[in-house]
Amino acid sequence: MSDVAISGAGIGGLVTALCLKHKGFNVKVFEADTEIRALGVGINIMPHASKLLIQLGLGPQLDALGVQTRCIEYRTKFGHLIQSDPRSIEAGFEAPQYSIHRGELQAMLASEVEKQLGNGSIKLGKPVVGFRQGDNTVAILFKDGSEFNIDLFIDATGLHSKIRKQMNPNEGPLCYEGTMMFRGAVETDAIGDGKTMVIAGDHDVKFVTYPISERARQSGCALTNWVAEVRHTEPRHINDADWGRGATLDFIKPFKDFVMHDMNLIEIMEKTEVVTEYPMVDRNPLSSWTKGNVALLGDAAHPMYPIGANGASQAILDAWSIAHCLSESPSTGGLQAYEIARLPATSKVVQSNREGGPEKVLDIAAARVTGPNDRIEDLISLKELKHVATSYQKIAGFEKNMPKLNNKK
Numbered sequence: 001m002s003d004v005a006i007s008g009a010g011i012g013g014l015v016t017a018l019c020l021k022h023k024g025f026n027v028k029v030f031e032a033d034t035e036i037r038a039l040g041v042g043i044n045i046m047p048h049a050s051k052l053l054i055q056l057g058l059g060p061q062l063d064a065l066g067v068q069t070r071c072i073e074y075r076t077k078f079g080h081l082i083q084s085d086p087r088s089i090e091a092g093f094e095a096p097q098y099s100i101h102r103g104e105l106q107a108m109l110a111s112e113v114e115k116q117l118g119n120g121s122i123k124l125g126k127p128v129v130g131f132r133q134g135d136n137t138v139a140i141l142f143k144d145g146s147e148f149n150i151d152l153f154i155d156a157t158g159l160h161s162k163i164r165k166q167m168n169p170n171e172g173p174l175c176y177e178g179t180m181m182f183r184g185a186v187e188t189d190a191i192g193d194g195k196t197m198v199i200a201g202d203h204d205v206k207f208v209t210y211p212i213s214e215r216a217r218q219s220g221c222a223l224t225n226w227v228a229e230v231r232h233t234e235p236r237h238i239n240d241a242d243w244g245r246g247a248t249l250d251f252i253k254p255f256k257d258f259v260m261h262d263m264n265l266i267e268i269m270e271k272t273e274v275v276t277e278y279p280m281v282d283r284n285p286l287s288s289w290t291k292g293n294v295a296l297l298g299d300a301a302h303p304m305y306p307i308g309a310n311g312a313s314q315a316i317l318d319a320w321s322i323a324h325c326l327s328e329s330p331s332t333g334g335l336q337a338y339e340i341a342r343l344p345a346t347s348k349v350v351q352s353n354r355e356g357g358p359e360k361v362l363d364i365a366a367a368r369v370t371g372p373n374d375r376i377e378d379l380i381s382l383k384e385l386k387h388v389a390t391s392y393q394k395i396a397g398f399e400k401n402m403p404k405l406n407n408k409k
């Protein structure tokens with residue numbers, strides 16, 4: 001049995017550690033930060049990814065933290081309901097979609113890793129800067145000058161991965177098509193049924209909001225996560241994307257035209273204490289994620305626009321896949337099988353997200369709507385709506401019959 005080291009204790013790295021442990025591997029995780037802090041705001045775990053976390057025994061923790069999203073409502077800026085895309089078990093999915101605070105999810109996963117793999121299995125304050133391959137092992141190189149020898153090395157250090165850079169020294173800067181995302185989370189009264197995600201507007205000016213705390217929901221209010229997207233016309237490359245960068249509300253003006261029957265967007269944004277900004281960036285898909293006994297996973301392998309709630313979900317699918325492939329072949333062959341299983345699939349998601357993913361319906365409606373008195377059914381057909389939703393579900397892999405992760409090696 002090979003020993004495995006993972007760099008990055010984000011969502012992808014931690015779920016990979018749990019999946020590999022489930023398969024009987026010895027695993028160590030190295031994280032750059034000196035503590036696991038509750039960073040970020042809301043993310044979504046789609047049904048096919050939450051199904052896997054539930055198989056790992058994390059269902060009760062997810063239920064306690066995250067809101068089980070009933071549906072996603074796509075609306076025009078005048079408040080017309082374009083489409084309601086159901087996401088619940090009642091709608092036929094095998095597991096719920098959870099809307100959840102990223103930092104709380106990460107903290108929960110880290111504590112599970114410590115519980116299941118043993119205290120000290122996550123080494124904090126260990127930024128990884130590179131690797132050096134030997135005959136059968138790989139030396140992981142740390143910023144403090146130390147090294148760690150291991151059989152297999154999985155890098156899950158996210159968007160700015162130095163391992164990806166070492167594997168692809170000539171790769172260009174991050175791709176940015178001009179959209180900035182302003183984000184925050186704030187306590188509000190419950191909005192609607194307290195379980196609905198709303199995406200309103202169009203490609204140029206878009207407002208996304210959803211509740212992310214089950215605790216708040218149970219007490220009759222909501223921790224409301226919001227993202228205000230504004231597209232600037234000049235495309236440019238941005239290489240310093242940082243989820244923690246603070247922002248002001250200078251961008252808010254175009255949202256004053258939005259009319260929603262169940263919420264006051266401006267009030268929600270103005271009440272938010274901490275607003276951050278993040279550019280919508282991704283990278284072109286690579287032709288390979290592996291080099292011998294080293295592999296990339298999650299955002300390190302396939303950073304994508306956070307459209308269609310896919311960043312965390314695809315990292316979780318990677319985690320399941322790499323554990324499954326290594327249990328079949330605990331060597332470089334297993335890493336290659338993982339790459340074959342996941343690289344083409346995630347490349348399609350990267351590409352589809354660039355074209356708007358399931359949110360394409362917003363642009364179709366925005367191009368046709370003239371004002372609040374229009375009837376949406378006169379503007380866009382059910383057939384058109386269904387086509388957009390089902391094509392994306394297929395690309396993102398909303399599978400109903402994923403194999404179970406139950407056998408130890």
Ligand SMILES: Cc1cc2nc3c(=O)[nH]c(=O)nc-3n(C[C@H](O)[C@H](O)[C@H](O)COP(=O)(O)OP(=O)(O)OC[C@H]3O[C@@H](n4cnc5c(N)ncnc54)[C@H](O)[C@@H]3O)c2cc1C
Pocket residue numbers: 007008009010011012013030031032033039040041042043044102126127128129156157158159160162243244297298299300306311312315
């Ligand atoms: C601080 C932060 C906040 C985020 N907030 C949001 C959000 O609000 N909404 C959203 O949709 N997505 C957010 N994301 C991105 C989202 O978590 C990912 O798209 C998705 O979960 C896939 O995760 P990942 O594990 O591949 O990468 P990430 O979640 O980016 O995790 C990477 C991990 O690697 C660690 N790391 C980085 N460099 C090194 C290094 N050299 N050596 C060792 N460890 C390293 C990081 O500290 C982090 O813990 C955030 C990411 C981060 C890091």
